[in-house]
Amino acid sequence: MTKINKAACIGGGVIGGAWAARFVLAGIDTKMFDPHPEAERIVGEVMANAERAYGLLTTAPLPKKGKLTFVKTIEEAVEGADWIQESVPERIDLKRNVLTQIDAAADPKALIGSSTSGIMPTELQRDMKHPERMFVAHPYNPVYLLPLAELVGGEKTSPETLELAKARLAPIGMKGVILKKEIEAFVGDRLLEAVWREGLWLIKDDICDTETLDDVIRYSFGMRWAQMGMFETYRIAGGEAGMRHFIAQFGPCLSWPWTKLMDVVDLDDALVEKIANQSDAQSGAYGFRELERIRDENLVGIMQTLKTSNGGQGWGAGKLLTEFEAHLWKSAPKPEAKPSAEPIKLLETKVHPSWVDYNGHMTEFRYNQCFADAADSLLRMVGADLDYVAAGHSYYTVEAHNQWLDEAKLGDALYVKAQILPTDGKKIHTFMWLHRAADDALLATCEHLMLHVSSKEGKSVPPLASVLEKLQPMIAVHASMPLPATAGRVVGQKKA
Incomplete structure (x- = not known):
C-alpha cells in the first residue's frame, strides 16, 4: 500500500513537530510521544505556523485534518501506525534505545524512519528484531514545506522498504531520494557542512560579518541552487560546450588554496560570542516564531514562482507542488451540483501576502484570480474537472467584465457567489460577487x-x-431569479 494511513511521531521538537504537521495536514491521524512537559504547546505552535503556510501555498482543497493525539508511551504511539518517524535528540545511544523500543512494539510491517542528520542507519538498527524496515528519512526544516527526504538504508534495510517509503511520501507532497550507499551525514548535510565550515572561517578572519555572508548566498547562488541545484547550474556556466567545458575551465581551481575545507575552525568562546553578536544585530529585531513565518512566506513565494515556470509545467520544487496539488484535487470530495434558486457559493479564500501591492491592498489581477478560481469550482461541480480536461474537453473564458468596488487587504477572508444567467450549456454565462467574509462587504x-x-x-x-x-x-x-442589477453593463455606464 502506497498510502500512509496512520502515523506516529516519537519526539516533538523542531523536526518532529513539523513531521507531525506534514502528516496531519495530509489528513493522517498521528500520535505523538514526547516526554517534554511543554511538548503540546511547542508542537501546537509549529502546527499553527504550518497551517498558515499551507493557506498561502495552495488553493487546492486540503483533506480533512488528521487528528493529532499526544500519548504517554512509545507503545501507545506506534500502535496501529504504518509510518513511524523518530526525531529524538542526536545521540546514538538514545536513538538506538528508542528505535529498539519502537521495533518491539510496532507492527512488523510498519515503516520506521529516523530523522537523524548524520548517523548511519546500520548503527541505529543494530539491536532491532526487524531491521529490514528501518531506514533514515532525513528531512529539511521546515518539514511541512520543504519537500525533500533523504532515504538511506543500512546493511539490513531491504531495498523494498526504501521504494515503499518513497512511494508513501509522494501523496503527502514530499520527494524521497534514495541514496545508493550509506555515509555519515548523507548528501545534504555534507554539502552544508562544507559551506558552514568555510563560513565560520570567513567570520573568524574578519573577512565579513554574518549578514554580509548571508547576503552573498541569498542574492546570488542561493537563488540558482533553489531551482537548479549545483550541477545543472554549472552546466549552464559551461556555455554551449556544457559540463565538460566548465570542468576544463574551472577544475584546476580545486587545487588552488581558496578554501580551508579540512582546516576546522576553533569554536572558542570568543568566536561564538562574535558570531552570536553579529547574528543578534542581523536578526534580533524579530522573534523566533516571527522569523519562522517570514521564512515560510519566502519559501511559499519561491515555490509558487517555480510552479508557473517552464510553460506552466513547473520546475524543481514548483513542479512537485503542481503534482501535489493535482493529487489534492483528485482526492478531494466532488462538489455537488444542487439546483437552488439562490446564488451558489463557489469559493472561499484569503488574501495571501503575494496578492498585495505597495498600498497593502489586493492587486487588481488577484480579483480576477478569485473569479477565475470560482469559475473553475463551478466547472468541477458539473463534472468538467481535471479528468475531463485531460480527455480533451474544456471550457474557455471568452469574455468578462469586472467592477472593483472596495478594497481587500492582507489576511482578509473572501468568498465568491455566482448566479448562472440564461444560456444553453455550450456557453456558461455567470454573474459573480466577491465579498469580504468579516462583514459581507461587496x-x-x-x-x-x-x-x-x-x-x-x-x-x-x-x-x-x-x-x-x-x-x-x-x-x-x-x-427564475431576477437578473443582477448591473448585468450587461459596459465600461463607462452609470451604475444603476
Missing part, C-alpha cells in the same frame, strides 16, 4: 462568459452529456 463583481471547446478538434463543440445533465437543472432554476 468588493467586486464579474460578468463572465465561458465557451465549451474540444482541444483535440480546436473548435467549439457542445459539452458531453454527463456535464449537461448536471448543468441544465442549475441553469433552469436560476432562470
Whole structure:
C-alpha cells in the first residue's frame, strides 16, 4: 500500500513537530510521544505556523485534518501506525534505545524512519528484531514545506522498504531520494557542512560579518541552487560546450588554496560570542516564531514562482507542488451540483501576502484570480474537472467584465457567489460577487462568459452529456431569479 494511513511521531521538537504537521495536514491521524512537559504547546505552535503556510501555498482543497493525539508511551504511539518517524535528540545511544523500543512494539510491517542528520542507519538498527524496515528519512526544516527526504538504508534495510517509503511520501507532497550507499551525514548535510565550515572561517578572519555572508548566498547562488541545484547550474556556466567545458575551465581551481575545507575552525568562546553578536544585530529585531513565518512566506513565494515556470509545467520544487496539488484535487470530495434558486457559493479564500501591492491592498489581477478560481469550482461541480480536461474537453473564458468596488487587504477572508444567467450549456454565462467574509462587504463583481471547446478538434463543440445533465437543472432554476442589477453593463455606464 502506497498510502500512509496512520502515523506516529516519537519526539516533538523542531523536526518532529513539523513531521507531525506534514502528516496531519495530509489528513493522517498521528500520535505523538514526547516526554517534554511543554511538548503540546511547542508542537501546537509549529502546527499553527504550518497551517498558515499551507493557506498561502495552495488553493487546492486540503483533506480533512488528521487528528493529532499526544500519548504517554512509545507503545501507545506506534500502535496501529504504518509510518513511524523518530526525531529524538542526536545521540546514538538514545536513538538506538528508542528505535529498539519502537521495533518491539510496532507492527512488523510498519515503516520506521529516523530523522537523524548524520548517523548511519546500520548503527541505529543494530539491536532491532526487524531491521529490514528501518531506514533514515532525513528531512529539511521546515518539514511541512520543504519537500525533500533523504532515504538511506543500512546493511539490513531491504531495498523494498526504501521504494515503499518513497512511494508513501509522494501523496503527502514530499520527494524521497534514495541514496545508493550509506555515509555519515548523507548528501545534504555534507554539502552544508562544507559551506558552514568555510563560513565560520570567513567570520573568524574578519573577512565579513554574518549578514554580509548571508547576503552573498541569498542574492546570488542561493537563488540558482533553489531551482537548479549545483550541477545543472554549472552546466549552464559551461556555455554551449556544457559540463565538460566548465570542468576544463574551472577544475584546476580545486587545487588552488581558496578554501580551508579540512582546516576546522576553533569554536572558542570568543568566536561564538562574535558570531552570536553579529547574528543578534542581523536578526534580533524579530522573534523566533516571527522569523519562522517570514521564512515560510519566502519559501511559499519561491515555490509558487517555480510552479508557473517552464510553460506552466513547473520546475524543481514548483513542479512537485503542481503534482501535489493535482493529487489534492483528485482526492478531494466532488462538489455537488444542487439546483437552488439562490446564488451558489463557489469559493472561499484569503488574501495571501503575494496578492498585495505597495498600498497593502489586493492587486487588481488577484480579483480576477478569485473569479477565475470560482469559475473553475463551478466547472468541477458539473463534472468538467481535471479528468475531463485531460480527455480533451474544456471550457474557455471568452469574455468578462469586472467592477472593483472596495478594497481587500492582507489576511482578509473572501468568498465568491455566482448566479448562472440564461444560456444553453455550450456557453456558461455567470454573474459573480466577491465579498469580504468579516462583514459581507461587496468588493467586486464579474460578468463572465465561458465557451465549451474540444482541444483535440480546436473548435467549439457542445459539452458531453454527463456535464449537461448536471448543468441544465442549475441553469433552469436560476432562470427564475431576477437578473443582477448591473448585468450587461459596459465600461463607462452609470451604475444603476
